[in-house]
Amino acid sequence: MPQTRRTYRGMSAEERQAERRKQLLAAGLELFGTRGITATRVDDICAEAGLTKRYFYENFSSLDELLLAVVEDVLADLTARVVPVIASSGWRNPRPMLSTFIGAMLDDPRLVRLLVIETHSGALVRQRHQFIERAIDVWLEAAPDRDRDPSLLQTQRLLAHAYAGAVGEVAVAWASGRITMSAEEIIDHLERIFRRIAPQAG
């Protein structure tokens, strides 16, 4: 083990490690988001990142740990984009929020693969669940008469799941070229579906 920490290429030891971590996260997003999780090996990640296994295990103890970090990163980035849009456009007009969220996925097919397809099995089900639950909570918080009728709350939870599934499936179909529309048109349709599904919304 090293006795002193020196600077290399104008970067401190911590900066270099953080840089390598970023490269590994980027490689993870690329490979997990294209060829998929099960088809991705540690050596593939290293090759994609331009690093060696030494630095992989410096930052992550396993592929699963990298995977969780990648998804966490992506979700944090998405929420960071959506939150200010909600704050500025309000709740009565869901279009900006839907446009931001869905548009981000349509712009990057890797997000579709990672967030919709791959999160169905393995260690990501927990994150998928938590994300949907948070979205439901945020949504219910904006509902006018929440916790008035408990069965209505269950209904809205079901509707939220249904809409999440609808968006995901459409995104998958679009990403695989089975729907020939512009992103704007797709967002239009999904917004319309949202208005039809969500009770007393917009």
Next chain:
Amino acid sequence: MPQTRRTYRGMSAEERQAERRKQLLAAGLELFGTRGITATRVDDICAEAGLTKRYFYENFSSLDELLLAVVEDVLADLTARVVPVIASSGWRNPRPMLSTFIGAMLDDPRLVRLLVIETHSGALVRQRHQFIERAIDVWLEAAPDRDRDPSLLQTQRLLAHAYAGAVGEVAVAWASGRITMSAEEIIDHLERIFRRIAPQAG
């Protein structure tokens, strides 16, 4: 290689092989539908079926081949249940069809796992795609003014995908205990969503 075919336990060679194939298919549905595809090994299938690898490779050349056969079987069984319901109840009333199809999944969580979760990746995407496309075709065939407006056809394809995703996600949420409702209530809600999403339907 055997020179003559003898009967064992009152069954001919072909009957015995067919019996073993059934056992393997049942084992596949059970394991693929519970622990998942990637967590299932050839030896697991054999143990579940009460057979040895010899008879696995007698019927299938790989796990993927068994998997395709299992899904094909399940889908054939589902369509065999749905088709007569459609024939007897007609198109204007989608409830019986939805009830049959969705009810089958709610009755057997393995179907949810196999058809909704596991079909997102690997060799099953093709079958998932084909099944949805067939459902879309069947549905469009019943639409009053099909192929009148090509853009309307694209719209209906999108709506079909959206509804398929909605049903799948709700089924997953129900199978994992995140929605506490009776199957009847869930079918009610999904039928209502269907009526709201599908244009001029029901």
Next chain:
DNA sequence: ACGATCTGACACGAGGGAGTGTCAATATGG
């Protein structure tokens, strides 16, 4: 310039699963 640290390429053993082969035990037809 020199010693120590950092880096990258590769070697190595461990572990698990696929696919095949072996062999004794069992059941059958004659």
Next chain:
DNA sequence: CCATATTGACACTCCCTCGTGTCAGATCGT
């Protein structure tokens, strides 16, 4: 009862991947 088909258990090899170790060369502090 005997020869043979059939079966089940298991050993065996091969290959892939993980995680760690090794070592020469590059880079920095002094």
